Amino acid sequence: xxxxxEDYISLTDLSRYADNEETKIPIQNWMRNKDxxxxxxxxxxxxxxxxxxxxxxxxxxxxxKTINRIKSIHSLFI
Numbered sequence: 001x002x003x004x005x006e007d008y009i010s011l012t013d014l015s016r017y018a019d020n021e022e023t024k025i026p027i028q029n030w031m032r033n034k035d036x037x038x039x040x041x042x043x044x045x046x047x048x049x050x051x052x053x054x055x056x057x058x059x060x061x062x063x064x065k066t067i068n069r070i071k072s073i074h075s076l077f078i
Contacts, residue, residue: 037063 001008011027018026030036037060044051 032063034060034063 001010001013011030012023015023015026041053041056041060044056045053
C-alpha cells in the first residue's frame with residue numbers, strides 16, 4: 001500500500017490472504033509472537049516520534065498475553 005509516496009504493509013491485507021473470512025485470527029496469532037512484537041517496536045521507534053519506548057518495553061515483556069496494551073503506547077502501526 002502507498003500513502004503520500006510512502007510504502008506501507010497492510011496487516012489487514014496480509015490477514016485476508018491468510019484467512020479471508022476471519023481476518024482477526026491471523027492478527028491475534030501474530031501478536032502472540034515476540035519476534036513480531038519486537039519488529040513492531042523497532043518500526044515504531046524509527047517512524048513515530050510520539051512512540052513511548054519505555055512503556056513498550058513493559059508491553060514487550062508481556063507479549064502474547066494481551067493486545068489491548070498497544071493503545072497505551074501510542075502505536076501508529078495498528
